[in-house]
Ligand SMILES: Cc1cc2nc3c(=O)[nH]c(=O)nc-3n(C[C@H](O)[C@H](O)[C@H](O)COP(=O)(O)OP(=O)(O)OC[C@H]3O[C@@H](n4cnc5c(N)ncnc54)[C@H](O)[C@@H]3O)c2cc1C
Ligand SMILES: Cc1ncc(C[n+]2csc(CCOP(=O)(O)OP(=O)(O)O)c2C)c(N)n1
Ligand code: SF4
Ligand code: SF4
Ligand code: SF4
């Protein structure tokens with residue numbers, strides 16, 4: 090049979106456009122990148138907030154808790170009492186209210202306690218021993234992180250129990266003893282040697298240095314400051330921290346019916362709330378005006394609800410000590426604004442004199458360190474231990490952190506410093522240079538995901554919820570916790586509010602919005618997506634349509 | 649809407665659309681939803697360019713390039729020929745621009761609709777003759793700049809969606825590229841219906857409208873949220889369903905992203921706002937039943 094050839098007319102299709110290289114058109118290419126969320130950037134423990142909230146949203150609570158405890162062994166504590174700067178930085182704050190990060194943390198922290206989840210044990214055991222002096226949040230956090238690295242750790246604590254301010258300072262109605270005991274017990278199960286009732290003095294340091302490879306000083310600042318007008322020898326005059334500590338040890342200090350608290354900070358309000366629960370009427374006298382009290386606004390609201398009377402912008406001029414009562418001659422003041430923040434220079438306003446009478450006075454005008462003798466072994470500047478950025482003191486092998494150093498006085502800051510000191514100690518002992526695994530904030534701070542990078546189309550408005558509060562009549566009956574944790578439904582719906590700034594959640598938006606099919610899903614990759622170099626025209630639609638700034642466009646020069 | 653996009657790989661990479669092109673994105677969801685057992689009809693337009701430089705094609709299916717007037721007539725012929733051959737599975741789709749639909753191809757479309765021919769007609773509406781240098785079409789909106797309306801178009805956009813619904817065809821829908829799920833769902837729905845199915849897809853033209861390369865989806869969504877281009881479906885000219893309507897977003901948020909509107913003064917912006925609000929209210933009444 091004769092062979093027939095059929096010639097293909099030139100107007101017919103003979104192939105597909107995918108042999109063409111439209112990638113040459115481009116001058117920028119998208120890059121998948123895990124980026125720093127502003128909440129994470131603001132978190133003093135360097136917590137990967139978008140990661141654990143994303144896991145909570147998927148109801149992977151154990152995984153969420155595991156991500157939390159990488160940086161912070163006490164999420165049930167910080168979930169209650171952290172001053173939560175993360176929420177202040179949260180991108181959603183500019184939209185319809187910050188994500189309720191602190192309440193979510195508490196839910197997960199509490200779940201871990203009720204489920205009995207345990208902390209991971211170290212995978213290696215090292216021979217070196219580290220001494221941690223001071224068993225507050227800074228010392229415990231450092232001990233925890235060092236233990237995770239395999240070091241043997243001994244904690245020296247002058248008091249009978251560990252916890253520092255968490256155990257002896259903060260009133261139980263803000264942090265119950267059960268919660269604290271649970272968090273502590275789980276940490277100690279990692280095998281940490283503890284020496285309680287063991288006060289370490291400066292001249293013990295050299296002998297410690299013989300037995301231990303490094304030392305972490307976390308002595309806190311537990312001495313209450315006093316005022317010269319008040320004689321602290323009088324039984325009607327109490328020091329704020331000592332008062333709280335006595336109550337936390339189970340004593341009932343005899344205050345009488347009318348208590349005056351001096352001071353306008355958080356400690357003053359803790360003292361006031363405690364005195365109210367012991368049955369006294371309470372007046373708080375503060376130099377600062379009502380709208381600039383150093384206490385947190387919600388603490389102030391709670392105090393006022395509990396019937397605490399606040400005399401803001403007032404100063405005690407004269408103390409008249411009687412056998413039963415103390416009479417205080419006071420005057421209204423304004424603060425001299427010419428002085429820098431933190432320095433209070435009251436200007437009395439004549440004609441505003443008044444008198445207050447009390448059965449006892451509690452001084453809550455600040456805390457200071459107890460460093461007698463320590464200046465002979467390490468550098469002390471202005472009553473605080475001097476440290477470098479790595480928390481090393483002037484003495485090799487001795488590190489310090491928390492309230493005893495010039496750090497902000499917050500629990501989360503202390504925990505963050507303990508963690509930071511642990512890596513400095515590890516580096517000191519292994520003579521390595523820094524190779525921090527998580528996003529180091531200082532290095533990536535410019536790359537924080539900005540609010541403008543969030544694509545609001547994907548986030549319909551959804552109201553923020555807050556922790557509940559026990560009714561005020563009930564609150565004053567006892568020392569039970571006053572803040573009501575989120576329930577499961579609240580936790581779910583509130584965790585959905587997180588944008589997951591800079592953290593890919595595999596929503597596939599970038600894939601669906603590429604007109605060139607240049608985004609490929611590939612679960613074998615860590616980023617789960619890749620860009621086809623041959624086709625991507627660099628339009629940036631994938632970047633723009635990523636709801637959360639997890640893809641960025643990178644200029645390509647010299648193409 | 650909860651629709652799960654299901655793509656068959658018909659549309660190819662390497663096509664010649666501008667970076668970020670909305671029409672290419674629309675074509676992806678149209679032909680990948682229809683699948684390879686489809687015959688395409690494409691008149692002169694950007695779509696023809698994106699279809700591929702001969703002899704290469706961006707679509708792994710047969711595509712017939714017809715004249716600007718004749719998309720619906722060509723599709724009619726192909727659909728009838730398939731029927732005559734006893735083929736009741738291959739779908740026919742005409743994909744045309746707004747110039748080729750609202751204006752030049754309108755009579756053949758209207759008469760095919762009147763006869764209820766069995767094919768899908770999709771208009772990729774970029775509101776002008778873009779492939780020839782951005783001249784106005786009857787789809788160009790009121791006061792928009794084009795090369796042939798340098799002071800802004802003096803007349804409003806023709807309402808083709810309502811004109812097509814008035815033909816009482818089995819299915820008429822509006823869609824836009826900022827909502828790929830909605831677009832793909834409508835194409836899939838049209839695929840399952842017989843008779844003339846018409847979808848007009850608003851596809852912001854980056855060059856012709858004066859938009860950034862990454863702004864297509866965003867502008868598309870603003871068209872919906874301001875009420876300029878509501879997304880809805882009409883079955884048999886009667887049954888109206890609203891998918892995404894106005895959220896009351898001020899019109900200026902939409903206009904200010906587009907260079908074709910940058911000559912507008914405040915009074916003109918307000919005039920457009922009133923027109924948009926009136927159109928939205930008029931349409932909104934149809935959803936009450
Ligand atoms: C009443 C009160 C309420 C507070 N409320 C909050 C709050 O709600 N939220 C918040 O973020 N922050 C709060 N703070 C601040 C926060 O508690 C501290 O910043 C934090 O506890 C500091 O931790 P630290 O480990 O450095 O010190 P500390 O908690 O003070 O712990 C230091 C520990 O070292 C021990 N120690 C001291 N000297 C020696 C020694 N020589 N040898 C052995 N052991 C020693 C002490 O006994 C103590 O256990 C509050 C502080 C106070 C006082
Ligand atoms: C009858 C006729 N008139 C003019 C042209 C030239 N022409 C080719 S494409 C085109 C523009 C078509 O505009 P539209 O249909 O809106 O498609 P777009 O280019 O905007 O995608 C024109 C006018 C033609 N091919 N046929
Ligand atoms: S939205 Fe989520 S990830 Fe973004 S800042 Fe707020 S808590 Fe962090
Ligand atoms: S959408 Fe596609 S073509 Fe555009 S930048 Fe992203 S990968 Fe490249
Ligand atoms: S668009 Fe979605 S899938 Fe793509 S990078 Fe962003 S979060 Fe991840």
Ligand SMILES: [Mg+2]
Nearest residue numbers: 745746774776
């Ligand atoms: Mg057009």
